[in-house]
Amino acid sequence: MTSYKSFKCNQCGSDLDYAIGLHSLKCISCGQVDPIETEPLDSYLAHDYQQTVNHLSYLDPVIVNHELNCENCGANFTLPTNVHSEECPYCDMNVVVPVDNQRLLAPDGVMPFEVHQHQAEESFKKWLHGLWFAPTSLKRKAIQAEAIQGSYMPLWAFDAQVESDYTGQRGDNYYTTVRVPTNVNGKTVMKNQTVVKIRWRNRSGRVFNQFDDVVVMGSYTLPLKFQNFLSQWDLFKTQKYNEKYLSGFRSELYQVSLPDGFKLAKEVMYRTIRQTVRQDIGGDHQRIHSIDSTYHAVGFKLMLAPMWISAFNYKKKSYRYVINGQNGKAYGERPWSIYKIIGALLLVTTIAVSIYMFSQK
Protein backbone atom coordinates (compact mmCIF):
# COMPACT_ATOMS: atom_id res chain seq x y z
CA MET A 1 0.00 0.00 0.00
CA THR A 2 1.25 3.47 -0.88
CA SER A 3 1.18 6.12 1.81
CA TYR A 4 -0.58 9.37 0.99
CA LYS A 5 -1.67 12.68 2.44
CA SER A 6 -5.17 13.91 3.06
CA PHE A 7 -5.95 17.37 4.37
CA LYS A 8 -8.49 17.60 7.19
CA CYS A 9 -10.43 20.46 8.76
CA ASN A 10 -9.18 21.29 12.24
CA GLN A 11 -12.71 22.33 13.24
CA CYS A 12 -14.77 19.32 12.17
CA GLY A 13 -12.37 16.78 10.68
CA SER A 14 -13.96 16.80 7.20
CA ASP A 15 -12.09 16.90 3.89
CA LEU A 16 -10.42 20.09 2.69
CA ASP A 17 -10.62 20.97 -1.01
CA TYR A 18 -8.38 23.48 -2.70
CA ALA A 19 -10.56 26.61 -2.98
CA ILE A 20 -10.17 27.90 -6.53
CA GLY A 21 -8.78 31.42 -6.76
CA LEU A 22 -8.31 31.76 -3.00
CA HIS A 23 -4.87 30.20 -2.36
CA SER A 24 -6.63 28.34 0.47
CA LEU A 25 -7.99 25.01 1.49
CA LYS A 26 -11.68 25.03 2.34
CA CYS A 27 -13.69 22.55 4.40
CA ILE A 28 -16.41 20.82 2.39
CA SER A 29 -18.66 20.61 5.51
CA CYS A 30 -18.27 23.69 7.70
CA GLY A 31 -16.63 26.08 5.22
CA GLN A 32 -13.59 26.71 7.41
CA VAL A 33 -10.84 28.33 5.30
CA ASP A 34 -7.22 27.40 5.79
CA PRO A 35 -4.96 29.77 3.79
CA ILE A 36 -1.94 28.37 1.95
CA GLU A 37 1.16 30.46 2.35
CA THR A 38 1.90 31.74 -1.15
CA GLU A 39 5.44 31.15 -2.37
CA PRO A 40 5.88 32.33 -5.97
CA LEU A 41 8.33 30.19 -7.92
CA ASP A 42 11.47 32.11 -8.83
CA SER A 43 10.91 32.69 -12.55
CA TYR A 44 14.65 32.35 -13.19
CA LEU A 45 14.81 28.94 -11.56
CA ALA A 46 16.11 26.29 -13.92
CA HIS A 47 17.95 23.03 -13.38
CA ASP A 48 20.97 22.28 -15.51
CA TYR A 49 19.72 19.94 -18.21
CA GLN A 50 23.01 18.28 -19.17
CA GLN A 51 24.08 17.73 -15.59
CA THR A 52 20.72 16.19 -14.71
CA VAL A 53 20.76 13.89 -17.72
CA ASN A 54 24.33 12.80 -16.92
CA HIS A 55 23.67 12.05 -13.27
CA LEU A 56 20.07 10.91 -13.08
CA SER A 57 19.74 7.14 -12.76
CA TYR A 58 16.09 7.08 -13.84
CA LEU A 59 15.65 9.04 -17.08
CA ASP A 60 12.74 6.96 -18.30
CA PRO A 61 9.66 7.70 -16.24
CA VAL A 62 8.32 4.68 -14.39
CA ILE A 63 4.76 3.50 -14.82
CA VAL A 64 3.09 4.13 -11.50
CA ASN A 65 0.00 2.36 -10.17
CA HIS A 66 -0.61 3.52 -6.63
CA GLU A 67 -2.57 1.11 -4.43
CA LEU A 68 -4.16 2.83 -1.48
CA ASN A 69 -6.18 2.01 1.58
CA CYS A 70 -8.75 4.70 2.38
CA GLU A 71 -8.46 5.80 5.99
CA ASN A 72 -12.00 7.19 5.84
CA CYS A 73 -14.05 4.25 4.52
CA GLY A 74 -11.52 1.43 4.71
CA ALA A 75 -11.76 0.49 1.04
CA ASN A 76 -8.71 -0.54 -0.99
CA PHE A 77 -8.42 1.05 -4.42
CA THR A 78 -5.89 1.67 -7.19
CA LEU A 79 -5.40 5.13 -8.66
CA PRO A 80 -5.46 5.37 -12.46
CA THR A 81 -2.01 4.76 -13.97
CA ASN A 82 0.39 7.68 -13.43
CA VAL A 83 -2.12 9.58 -11.29
CA HIS A 84 -0.97 10.71 -7.86
CA SER A 85 -3.85 12.87 -6.69
CA GLU A 86 -7.48 11.82 -6.84
CA GLU A 87 -10.55 11.03 -4.73
CA CYS A 88 -11.40 7.73 -3.11
CA PRO A 89 -13.91 6.20 -5.57
CA TYR A 90 -16.09 5.01 -2.67
CA CYS A 91 -16.30 7.96 -0.29
CA ASP A 92 -14.75 10.88 -2.28
CA MET A 93 -12.01 11.56 0.27
CA ASN A 94 -9.14 13.50 -1.33
CA VAL A 95 -5.80 11.74 -1.44
CA VAL A 96 -2.47 13.14 -2.60
CA VAL A 97 0.50 10.77 -2.96
CA PRO A 98 3.83 12.60 -2.56
CA VAL A 99 6.11 12.26 -5.60
CA ASP A 100 8.68 9.54 -4.99
CA ASN A 101 11.87 11.37 -5.87
CA GLN A 102 13.77 8.10 -5.90
CA ARG A 103 12.03 7.27 -9.15
CA LEU A 104 10.73 10.54 -10.59
CA LEU A 105 11.66 14.21 -10.60
CA ALA A 106 9.34 16.16 -8.33
CA PRO A 107 7.48 19.14 -9.83
CA ASP A 108 9.14 22.50 -9.20
CA GLY A 109 6.00 24.52 -9.46
CA VAL A 110 2.25 24.43 -9.75
CA MET A 111 -0.10 26.93 -11.37
CA PRO A 112 -3.17 26.81 -9.15
CA PHE A 113 -6.70 26.58 -10.60
CA GLU A 114 -8.30 29.97 -11.16
CA VAL A 115 -11.26 28.94 -13.29
CA HIS A 116 -14.24 27.26 -11.63
CA GLN A 117 -15.96 24.22 -13.10
CA HIS A 118 -19.14 26.16 -14.02
CA GLN A 119 -16.98 28.79 -15.81
CA ALA A 120 -15.19 26.01 -17.68
CA GLU A 121 -18.53 24.51 -18.75
CA GLU A 122 -19.72 27.94 -19.98
CA SER A 123 -16.47 28.43 -21.86
CA PHE A 124 -16.86 25.05 -23.54
CA LYS A 125 -20.44 25.88 -24.66
CA LYS A 126 -19.27 29.20 -26.13
CA TRP A 127 -16.44 27.46 -27.94
CA LEU A 128 -18.78 24.81 -29.35
CA HIS A 129 -21.27 27.46 -30.53
CA GLY A 130 -18.54 29.58 -32.09
CA LEU A 131 -17.01 26.82 -34.23
CA TRP A 132 -16.73 27.63 -37.92
CA PHE A 133 -17.70 25.00 -40.47
CA ALA A 134 -19.22 22.75 -37.82
CA PRO A 135 -22.23 20.59 -38.72
CA THR A 136 -25.51 22.45 -38.05
CA SER A 137 -26.80 19.71 -35.78
CA LEU A 138 -23.66 19.76 -33.62
CA LYS A 139 -25.03 22.20 -31.05
CA ARG A 140 -28.20 20.14 -30.58
CA LYS A 141 -26.67 16.70 -30.78
CA ALA A 142 -23.35 17.04 -28.96
CA ILE A 143 -23.66 14.95 -25.83
CA GLN A 144 -21.38 15.31 -22.85
CA ALA A 145 -19.53 11.99 -22.86
CA GLU A 146 -17.97 12.18 -19.45
CA ALA A 147 -18.01 14.47 -16.42
CA ILE A 148 -15.64 17.38 -16.71
CA GLN A 149 -12.58 16.77 -14.58
CA GLY A 150 -10.17 19.20 -12.98
CA SER A 151 -6.71 17.85 -13.61
CA TYR A 152 -3.16 19.08 -13.12
CA MET A 153 -1.03 18.09 -16.08
CA PRO A 154 2.78 18.04 -16.09
CA LEU A 155 4.64 20.44 -18.38
CA TRP A 156 8.34 20.80 -19.10
CA ALA A 157 9.71 24.30 -19.60
CA PHE A 158 13.13 24.70 -21.25
CA ASP A 159 15.60 27.57 -21.57
CA ALA A 160 18.46 27.53 -24.05
CA GLN A 161 20.98 29.66 -25.89
CA VAL A 162 21.31 28.40 -29.43
CA GLU A 163 23.99 29.10 -32.03
CA SER A 164 23.04 28.03 -35.55
CA ASP A 165 25.28 27.86 -38.61
CA TYR A 166 23.27 27.88 -41.78
CA THR A 167 23.64 27.67 -45.55
CA GLY A 168 21.03 28.82 -48.00
CA GLN A 169 20.19 31.22 -50.78
CA ARG A 170 18.90 34.74 -50.95
CA GLY A 171 16.53 35.67 -53.76
CA ASP A 172 16.13 39.26 -54.95
CA ASN A 173 13.44 40.32 -57.34
CA TYR A 174 14.38 42.21 -60.47
CA TYR A 175 12.30 43.40 -63.39
CA THR A 176 12.95 42.78 -67.02
CA THR A 177 11.10 43.37 -70.27
CA VAL A 178 10.15 40.54 -72.59
CA ARG A 179 8.43 40.55 -75.97
CA VAL A 180 5.19 38.58 -75.97
CA PRO A 181 2.81 37.79 -78.82
CA THR A 182 -0.54 39.53 -78.21
CA ASN A 183 -3.81 39.30 -80.10
CA VAL A 184 -4.97 42.76 -81.31
CA ASN A 185 -8.12 42.84 -83.50
CA GLY A 186 -7.48 39.33 -84.75
CA LYS A 187 -3.83 39.97 -85.55
CA THR A 188 -0.86 38.75 -83.60
CA VAL A 189 1.57 41.52 -82.70
CA MET A 190 4.61 41.56 -80.41
CA LYS A 191 4.31 43.73 -77.29
CA ASN A 192 6.65 44.63 -74.43
CA GLN A 193 5.75 43.23 -71.03
CA THR A 194 7.47 43.73 -67.67
CA VAL A 195 8.04 40.52 -65.72
CA VAL A 196 9.46 39.81 -62.27
CA LYS A 197 12.43 37.48 -62.03
CA ILE A 198 14.47 36.30 -59.06
CA ARG A 199 18.25 36.44 -58.82
CA TRP A 200 19.52 33.77 -56.37
CA ARG A 201 22.80 34.10 -54.51
CA ASN A 202 24.38 31.72 -52.01
CA ARG A 203 24.36 32.78 -48.41
CA SER A 204 25.75 31.32 -45.19
CA GLY A 205 26.09 32.63 -41.67
CA ARG A 206 25.48 32.19 -37.99
CA VAL A 207 22.48 33.29 -35.94
CA PHE A 208 21.89 33.38 -32.20
CA ASN A 209 18.63 32.67 -30.36
CA GLN A 210 17.84 32.88 -26.67
CA PHE A 211 14.87 30.89 -25.41
CA ASP A 212 13.11 31.25 -22.08
CA ASP A 213 10.47 28.81 -20.88
CA VAL A 214 9.61 26.92 -24.04
CA VAL A 215 6.72 24.85 -22.70
CA VAL A 216 5.95 21.32 -23.88
CA MET A 217 3.61 18.62 -22.63
CA GLY A 218 4.91 16.14 -20.08
CA SER A 219 2.00 13.76 -20.54
CA TYR A 220 0.57 11.59 -23.31
CA THR A 221 -3.00 11.90 -21.98
CA LEU A 222 -3.88 14.56 -24.54
CA PRO A 223 -2.86 14.24 -28.20
CA LEU A 224 0.11 16.17 -29.55
CA LYS A 225 -2.18 18.50 -31.53
CA PHE A 226 -3.15 20.09 -28.19
CA GLN A 227 0.50 21.08 -27.71
CA ASN A 228 0.21 24.58 -29.10
CA PHE A 229 -2.87 25.40 -27.04
CA LEU A 230 -1.31 23.90 -23.94
CA SER A 231 1.85 25.99 -24.18
CA GLN A 232 0.10 29.26 -23.36
CA TRP A 233 0.40 30.00 -19.65
CA ASP A 234 1.10 32.94 -17.42
CA LEU A 235 4.13 31.36 -15.79
CA PHE A 236 4.55 34.27 -13.40
CA LYS A 237 1.60 32.86 -11.47
CA THR A 238 3.49 29.65 -10.70
CA GLN A 239 3.76 28.76 -7.04
CA LYS A 240 6.35 26.47 -5.54
CA TYR A 241 5.05 22.91 -5.69
CA ASN A 242 2.73 22.34 -2.75
CA GLU A 243 0.47 19.30 -2.39
CA LYS A 244 -2.28 21.44 -0.87
CA TYR A 245 -3.07 22.89 -4.31
CA LEU A 246 -3.81 19.35 -5.52
CA SER A 247 -6.37 18.41 -2.86
CA GLY A 248 -9.67 17.63 -4.61
CA PHE A 249 -8.14 17.51 -8.10
CA ARG A 250 -6.57 14.83 -10.20
CA SER A 251 -2.86 15.26 -10.79
CA GLU A 252 -0.70 13.35 -13.24
CA LEU A 253 2.93 12.31 -13.01
CA TYR A 254 5.02 13.01 -16.08
CA GLN A 255 5.30 10.26 -18.69
CA VAL A 256 7.36 12.17 -21.27
CA SER A 257 10.97 11.68 -20.20
CA LEU A 258 13.20 14.70 -19.71
CA PRO A 259 15.21 13.99 -22.94
CA ASP A 260 11.97 13.42 -24.91
CA GLY A 261 10.64 16.67 -23.49
CA PHE A 262 13.78 18.45 -24.71
CA LYS A 263 13.29 16.89 -28.16
CA LEU A 264 9.78 18.37 -28.29
CA ALA A 265 11.12 21.73 -27.13
CA LYS A 266 13.82 21.65 -29.85
CA GLU A 267 11.08 21.24 -32.47
CA VAL A 268 9.36 24.35 -31.12
CA MET A 269 12.69 26.24 -31.01
CA TYR A 270 13.55 25.13 -34.55
CA ARG A 271 10.55 27.04 -35.93
CA THR A 272 11.88 30.26 -34.36
CA ILE A 273 15.44 29.52 -35.50
CA ARG A 274 14.23 29.15 -39.10
CA GLN A 275 12.54 32.56 -38.83
CA THR A 276 15.79 34.10 -37.56
CA VAL A 277 17.76 32.49 -40.40
CA ARG A 278 15.27 33.87 -42.95
CA GLN A 279 15.68 37.36 -41.51
CA ASP A 280 19.45 36.99 -41.57
CA ILE A 281 19.43 35.88 -45.22
CA GLY A 282 17.20 38.83 -46.13
CA GLY A 283 16.04 39.64 -49.64
CA ASP A 284 12.64 38.93 -51.16
CA HIS A 285 12.87 35.14 -50.98
CA GLN A 286 14.93 32.71 -48.94
CA ARG A 287 15.94 29.11 -49.35
CA ILE A 288 17.38 27.25 -46.35
CA HIS A 289 19.66 24.34 -47.21
CA SER A 290 21.05 23.42 -43.81
CA ILE A 291 20.91 24.51 -40.18
CA ASP A 292 23.40 23.17 -37.65
CA SER A 293 22.48 24.23 -34.11
CA THR A 294 24.48 24.03 -30.91
CA TYR A 295 22.58 24.29 -27.62
CA HIS A 296 24.25 26.00 -24.68
CA ALA A 297 23.11 26.60 -21.09
CA VAL A 298 20.07 24.38 -21.38
CA GLY A 299 17.89 24.64 -18.30
CA PHE A 300 14.57 23.10 -17.40
CA LYS A 301 11.83 22.98 -14.83
CA LEU A 302 8.84 20.75 -14.28
CA MET A 303 5.46 22.27 -13.63
CA LEU A 304 1.86 21.29 -13.08
CA ALA A 305 -0.78 23.19 -15.05
CA PRO A 306 -4.52 23.30 -14.29
CA MET A 307 -6.93 21.99 -16.92
CA TRP A 308 -10.58 21.08 -17.09
CA ILE A 309 -10.78 18.03 -19.34
CA SER A 310 -13.73 16.19 -20.83
CA ALA A 311 -15.15 14.79 -24.05
CA PHE A 312 -18.37 15.02 -26.02
CA ASN A 313 -19.99 12.55 -28.37
CA TYR A 314 -21.36 13.44 -31.76
CA LYS A 315 -22.67 10.81 -34.18
CA LYS A 316 -21.04 7.94 -32.28
CA LYS A 317 -17.60 9.57 -32.27
CA SER A 318 -15.86 10.97 -29.23
CA TYR A 319 -14.10 14.36 -29.23
CA ARG A 320 -11.85 15.46 -26.41
CA TYR A 321 -11.71 19.05 -25.23
CA VAL A 322 -9.88 21.00 -22.59
CA ILE A 323 -10.29 24.35 -20.85
CA ASN A 324 -7.22 26.18 -19.60
CA GLY A 325 -7.78 26.34 -15.81
CA GLN A 326 -5.85 29.58 -15.60
CA ASN A 327 -7.48 31.75 -18.30
CA GLY A 328 -10.66 29.83 -19.21
CA LYS A 329 -9.87 29.40 -22.92
CA ALA A 330 -11.34 26.29 -24.54
CA TYR A 331 -9.93 24.07 -27.27
CA GLY A 332 -10.64 20.60 -28.57
CA GLU A 333 -11.15 18.05 -31.24
CA ARG A 334 -14.20 18.75 -33.40
CA PRO A 335 -16.25 17.54 -36.34
CA TRP A 336 -16.16 19.46 -39.65
CA SER A 337 -19.03 19.95 -42.06
CA ILE A 338 -17.70 19.04 -45.49
CA TYR A 339 -20.79 20.67 -47.09
CA LYS A 340 -20.16 23.99 -45.39
CA ILE A 341 -16.48 23.93 -46.41
CA ILE A 342 -17.34 23.15 -50.05
CA GLY A 343 -20.05 25.86 -49.94
CA ALA A 344 -17.56 28.42 -48.67
CA LEU A 345 -14.96 27.41 -51.29
CA LEU A 346 -17.57 27.77 -54.06
CA LEU A 347 -18.54 31.19 -52.75
CA VAL A 348 -14.91 32.36 -52.63
CA THR A 349 -14.31 31.01 -56.15
CA THR A 350 -17.44 32.74 -57.46
CA ILE A 351 -16.37 36.06 -55.96
CA ALA A 352 -12.84 35.69 -57.34
CA VAL A 353 -14.15 34.87 -60.84
CA SER A 354 -16.59 37.83 -60.68
CA ILE A 355 -13.79 40.21 -59.69
CA TYR A 356 -11.61 38.86 -62.50
CA MET A 357 -14.39 39.21 -65.10
CA PHE A 358 -15.16 42.71 -63.86
CA SER A 359 -11.52 43.79 -64.00
CA GLN A 360 -11.22 42.53 -67.59
CA LYS A 361 -14.03 44.83 -68.86
Ligand SMILES: [Zn+2]
Ligand atom coordinates in the same frame (compact mmCIF):
# COMPACT_ATOMS: atom_id res chain seq x y z
ZN1 LIG B 1 -14.85 21.72 8.77
Ligand SMILES: [Zn+2]
Ligand atom coordinates in the same frame (compact mmCIF):
# COMPACT_ATOMS: atom_id res chain seq x y z
ZN1 LIG C 1 -12.90 6.05 0.98
